[in-house]
Amino acid sequence: MASNTSSTTTSSGGEPHTCPVEEVVLVVPETDDPTLPVMTFRAWFLGLTSCTVLMFLNTFFMYRTQPLNISAVLMQILVLPIGKFMAATLPERSYTVFGRWSFSLNPGPFNIKEHVIITIMANGVATTGGGDAYPMGVITVMKAYYKLRLSFLCAFLIVITTQIVGYGWAGLLRRYLVDPVEMWWPSNVALVSLFRALHEKEPKTNGMSRMQFFLVFMTASFAYYLFPGYLFSILTFFSWICWIFPHNITAHQIGSGYHGLGLGAFTLDWAGISAYHGSPLVTPFTTILNIGFGFVMFIYIIIPLFYWKFNTFDARKFPIFSNQLFTSSGQKYNIDKILTPSYELNIDAYESYSKLYLSPLFILSIGSGFARITATLSHVALFHGRSAPEY
Template structure:
């Protein structure tokens, strides 16, 4: 088809295919995609679409509207309902994005379809910054993990801190290095780039968090818990690493099903990380998107300032907005209302539970797919109704306990004393266990 690119651009600019507006970005990546589109025949494109429709038929991340359009395309030009030229253009455009880029619009928005192999990745400074911030992040996260309120250096914060550190090393380090196996490794190979930032980000994402095992270590070692003096560094190191390597090992064993397939992507674990690094490292495009021409940095600082100012309201000025128990205000003395609708000690059946973004963002709602959020909340709804029924039936005498608590209780509703069922060595004493000395747990912990 002559003038393929011009005709395709005219169709996109006319708003005929809003789901394919990725191609409106003029640049080397767009040139590459149009070159690939020119190399495809219509029959090849239809085969690509047929394979994609079959592969992504049960993919919850694949846009349902795109899947519907592909299904109509495969039925033929008459079913598609456009002229011959528009049908061919749309088939080629869709197949090009699926084969030579990504079938997911979210991925296309933050990733390029081509790679620059000349860009250095495993540089000395990238490993240096990765190790340094892993040490700092893991130390702070572990130190404050058991304190209330806890303080955490999340991966997004570390990403932002990595960028100025990388730019600083770019300015101060000399271009000196060593050559190993014919490859020169320099302290300063050039500008701090996207790949170096991504490598350091992967390191801090994997290594800076605290592990669940450390809470067991504290319980075993501290004097006011089990005071087990044999819990030493060797035991902690080996058991901690073995549990972590077990997770990585399972991921490796199951990589054929949970890593390699493109539809196995989990948006919250990938897309925000890539998007932030892209925002920090790549230059502005200057595009006019729905009338918006604001730069990413200006938009970021406006949102940052607005969120900080707003946080003062539920965080300090009017803290009741954080856990917004407005339904219990209707009848403050009503125990049933507090149990069902209360956010702190109740089940939280409340249509508007908070005005605090820190509380709203607890489950990362902007990144988690809608189907997953719905599945979670539907499960919580059914579980809550079941808990209410069993609680009011006083099943296993749980009606005498708080419905929502992280504590354990004895048969009189008081805090359970674990020393009643252990011996002098803080070991479980089976002879001391009887029905009156068993811990009781609330329905919601």
């Protein structure tokens, strides 16, 4: 959503009508200024630059034990002074390309539409699997665990093809997952509100302006993050159960926030609070309840039953939560013993060595990922299938 996007839609008879979502109507303006330039040199330059920088930073921070996801809001804030600086310094004369297309490096003041386009470009990478391309994990495993050397072209093709497949599915399911008005998301409304706060003039008052309020709290949040992020990392996840029983394995399995069920553990780190479903400030309460119900069902009911009660797949031989591979005896799996020199699976070696086992929590997390995809499509088909827009 952007502020140049009207909150009115058009009916089949061509008559505009107000969006039925009240939150959208209250935040997104219904007016538009078609004279504002959009696809300018500044928009392309800052959009591609912010997209590249954000992709690098999120991929870099992906390898932390507690991954730090940098959202597009950061770029939304940073590009504003840069855009205004470019508007004040770039030359205003026009240039012609191939004798047909002309453009100006500086078509006028940096406007809200350019800002929106730049943020959309940055948001394109900030929303792909936690801010990094999912195939980066495949490339990392190939280099770190299998010692394979990949050329840049090969790695690039792996990433771009898988990303295109994802966008292709989004295009095929657009009429069900994108176009229906029920598919609105509050985080986009929050972005629109920030755009308006940054660009629209507000009446002068004796109190603190919206921009001053924003800068003060942004500085305070940055200063606070130094404590859980660097100075006192215990604030990231503190488990009082592990603290009371430092040598009890079962206590660590139940209470650890890193390698257990996290019962009783708490965090003062915003990155830990928003790591799974994003900021709770913009997530609908019903969604938070839904996620909380699923979390309790999986973590505190299904996992203990599988692990301690039924010992499913000899689960008690392995850590309750780990991303490692294990043998049938609970030892770390040596992949090299079941691979040929050309890194193909040797079936005879696999059968003589051991079957491959995963920790129970890791297995269920993979299974729940497939279940979420099926649940999303089933929900949309059952509740909104008949109201999908026609093309």
